[in-house]
Amino acid sequence: MTTRQPLAVGLLGTGRMGSFHAETLSHRLPGVRLAALADPVPGAAQRLGDRLGCPKATTDVGELLRDPDIDAVVIVTPARTHAGLVEAAAQAGKAVYCEKPMAVTLAEADRAITAAAKAGVPLQVGFNRRYDPGFRAAHDKIATGGIGTPQLLRSLTRDPKLADPARIPPWTIFLETLIHDFDTLRYLNPGAVAVEVFAMADALIRPDFKAGGLLDTAVVTIRFDNGAIATAEASFQAVYGYDVRGEVLGSAGMLTVGDIRRSHLTAYGPDGVAAECVTYDQDLFRDAYVAELADFTDAVRSGRTPSVTGEDARAALSIALAAVESVTTSGPVRISDLEHP
Known part of the structure; x- marks a missing residue:
C-alpha cells in the first residue's frame, strides 16, 4: 500500500490496551512511528502523547482520519464503536487494524469488510492468540496433519477479577471475551466451518447484576462441518490468575497449549509447591501483542493481505451471536439461521 518510511500510524483510543499499542508503535517496531493519537476524553490523548513524544494529539477522531500524513490507524476504542470507525478509516484511505470484536452485528461486520474492500485498504483484526508461539505451533502442527483429524477441541479464558459489573454491557462474555476462544477454535481446526452452537451462561460471581444483563460464567459447545466438537469456556473471576489454555484431541494424538505461570520457576518449601501466576493479559500475551502489530505494519508496507482478516472476525462473531441466541x-x-432468519 505504501513504501513511505517510517510508516505513520495513528491510534484511536488511549485506554489500557490503547496505551500498550501506542508504546509498541513508538518504541518496539522499526520503521514505524506513532504519528497521532485521538481520544474523546479531554486530555487523555495529550497526556499519552506527551509521555511518548507523539507530535499530534486530539479529541477529534475525524481530525486524525483526515490527516493526509497518516498511512494507517489502530482502533482501540470501546467495542460498540469499532465497526463505524473501521468504515470511516477505510473511507479515508487508511489501512486499518481493529481490536476485537470488529463488530457486534453481522450487518456491521459486512459494512466494515465492504468498506475496506471498496477502498482497497488492508483490514486486520486483533486476535492475539494467533501470534502466541504456543498457539501458533499448535496450529502449524494440526495444519500439517501432526495429530490426524481434529475431533475434540477446547479453549478457555478465565479473567482474574471481575471488573465493575455496572460498566459491563450485556453479552460481553460472548462478544468481547469468548470471541477470542471462538477464533482460537477456528484457528486450531484449520479450514473447518462452525455450523451449530449451544450455550449456557449465568451470573455466578455477581448474581445481583443478572437482572441488568450481566452474565459472568459461560460454556459454549460448537459443532464444525468436519465433525469436530469444541467447547469454549469463560469466567470473569479466577482468583488464582489470568488463565488461557487450549486443547485439541485428534485421531493421531493430542496437543495442549497455554500456561498461567509467570515463568517456569516452581518453588518447593515447607508450605508445599508454588508457582507465581500471571494476573494480567499484557504479561501473558506481551510478545503476541507486539507481533500482531508488526505483522499488520508489514502487511501495509508490502501490500499483502493481513494474516487475520475481517472475514475471520465475522466468522468468530457468527459463533458469538449464535451463542447469544442459544442462551x-x-x-x-444453527449458524446458517443467523444469515437467513
Missing part, C-alpha cells in the same frame, strides 16, 4: 432460546442454534 436466549435455551436451545441449539
